[in-house]
Structure formats: C-alpha cells, structure tokens
Amino acid sequence: MTDQVWITGIGLVSSLGEGPEAHRAALAGGQPVVDEAGFAPFPIHPLPALDLDRQIPKKGDQRQMEPWQRLGTYAAGLAIDHAGARGLVSDMHLIVAAGGGERDxxxxxxxxxxxxxxxxxxxxxxxxxxxxxxxxxxxFLAQLSNLLAGNISIVHGVTGSSRTFMGEESAAADAVRIAAARLTEGRAKGGAHIALVGGAYVAGRWDMLLLYAASGQLWRGPWAPVAARQAAGGGLVTGSAAAFLVLETESHARARGATGIARLGPVRTAAARRRGADSAEAAAAALAQGLPLRPGYAVISGATGAAVPTGAEAGFLAGLREAGPAQGPVRQTADLIGHAVEAAFPANLALGALAVQAGEAPQALVTGFGAWRGEALALMEAI
Known part of the structure; x- marks a missing residue:
C-alpha cells in the first residue's frame, strides 16, 4: 500500500432520513421508523420522503428509473456534494453493488x-x-443491474471506469474492498485517485419479500430488535436504504484541501460454505487475524437478524473479546435502519465513519455477515 484511503463524502439515505446529521443523531439515541401494516405480516423500514429534484433534476430521468435506482442515484449525488467533488466526476471511478430489477x-x-x-x-x-x-x-432493459451505475453516470457525470457487482451483501463488501485496493495501488485511470462506491435497496417490494419468506428468513409480526428476534428464532426485517461513499487517497484529498471524515483501514471479505468447519464464524476469525485493533474499538455490527449468521457473528465477537484488546460498544445497526442487503455494508461503513469522526471510539470495526453467504470486516479510524 502506497497511500491511505480517506472517506471524504457520505451519501446516506434510510428510513431515518438523509444525510450524516440525521444518522449521527440516530446513533446517539434515535428510534427506528417501521411500517408494520403495508406489507403485513412482514415489517419493513420504509423509504423517507425525498425531494428527488435536488439530485435528479430531469423528470424524464426520474420516470425511467425503478425506485431502487432513483434512491441510489439520489444518494450518489449526496456523496459527491458532501465531498465537494462535483469538479472531479470526470475522473471518478464508480463501483456499484446492485440486485435485480423489480418484477411486474x-x-x-x-x-x-x-x-x-x-x-x-x-x-x-x-x-x-x-x-x-x-x-x-x-x-428487460429496465431491470438490468448495471443501470444504476449508468444512471449515476448520466445524471451526475461520473465517467471514470465503471463496475457493477451482484451477489447481495458480498457484492457491496467486495465493491468497497476493490475500490480501496485500486486507489492505494495507484492503478487509477489517468492519475485520478478518487472513487464512488455504494449500493441501494428498497424493502417495500413484494417480489423480494416473498423470496426471503420462502427461504424462511423473514421476521413475521410486530417489529422487534435483532436481539429479541434472535432469541425467538431469528428473522430479517429489511430496510430501504442507499449508501454511497467517496473514497480518496490521502495525498489527493490533501492536495485539493478536502477534509477527511475517517480513514478506511483494511477491508477483508470471504465466502464460507457454512458447512462443518468452513463456518461463517471461522471465516470471520481468519479475516480478523492481524487486524490492528486498539483498546476501546467500537463494533458497528451488520447482524441481519437471520438466525444462523447472527449467531455466528455473536460467537466471532465473543472470541475477539477473549483474545484481543478491550472491546468497546457494539451497535447493531439493523435495529435502526433494518437490513439493507446490497446497501448494508456501505451504510455501516458510513455509520462507522461518523462514529469515529465524533470521537466515540478510536476505531470502528464494521462487520458484515450475509443472510445466506458472505463475510466481511472493515476497520475505520479517526483522521
């Protein structure tokens, strides 16, 4: 690694609202926003009201996008503005985690x-x-997963290299990992050292709810926090959210006078078979080897609420407490914003960045255990 990676912009939208301040307040003691009736018996965290014209000014662009694409394009614009990087979009790399289009x-x-x-x-x-x-x-064209990246390019003028990853939670974790690796290795096109990475998910979709319900993973009935759901057998409560991050090498950010929010440390991913010795807990323990954890580090937990991976994460964190430095507070973000699948990992990175920026902990360890497959860890540090 030849340069450190800073997060210089956050575009975050969830049921709690939009922007860093709304989510910083929620971390300090906010209450979740839940819709228990609209998709009963499955509670969800719904979309907030958004003034789409602020980030997608052309009505024609808005109409041709599906809701999750509008949400992602909106959040991407927020991130670019937050980083003060409108003048850099022509050199900005774009890596998106996306699911499939919505069914009729x-x-x-x-x-x-x-x-x-x-x-x-x-x-x-x-x-x-x-x-x-x-x-x-x-x-069929409207359902293509890479159209979120296409719309971001069209609406915001992001015209560096573009990649779209599919694969639920793992797609987002690998998107961040690869974006950071490309920047630190100095392989960015044209000498640019800035990237936009993230994903979006809309929970209010019967097609996705029925898919998760068919696999027995959804929580039914009144909303409950992750711990209570786990004690009762587990279950997902999905959340509508989009999170995009502007990642930038430290030298590039300093040269343009940008203020970093947090430093992105190691990002590690795995895909355990979750059978026998090849378990999610074992995979995460291997990922954690050599992480430079400091006493008092906070945990921004991506626990989904699904029984098996949530239990595996609890075992992993217990092992860290026993073997490593003193562990600080553990925050299960699904209690506030629900589980946002492709948007979950970047959203948790954003929340971790805000936590260390506010001085709540010297570091934040961000976890991601996919509901079906995929393990990820990332370390955030104050600048």
Missing part, C-alpha cells in the same frame, strides 16, 4: 389467478404464453 407484480398476480384452476401441463403452457406476450420488451 400486477402481471404476476394476473397470471397466477389464471393458472390456479388449470391442470399443470396447461398451466405451464399458459405461463409461457403470458410471460412472452405480457412483458414489455423494454422492461
């Missing part, structure tokens, strides 16, 4: 109603016919 639930419901009373062979034939004739050809 009205069409899905109509097809299901038609085939419900048919024999299986007729139902299969009708399904193919309706999907072939009912979906607009342009819908």
């Amino acid at each position: 639930t009205a069409l899905d419901e109509a097809i299901c109603a038609e085939i419900a009373a048919l024999p299986p062979e007729e139902g299969a034939r009708l399904l193919n016919e309706r999907l072939a004739g009912g979906l607009r050809p342009t819908l």
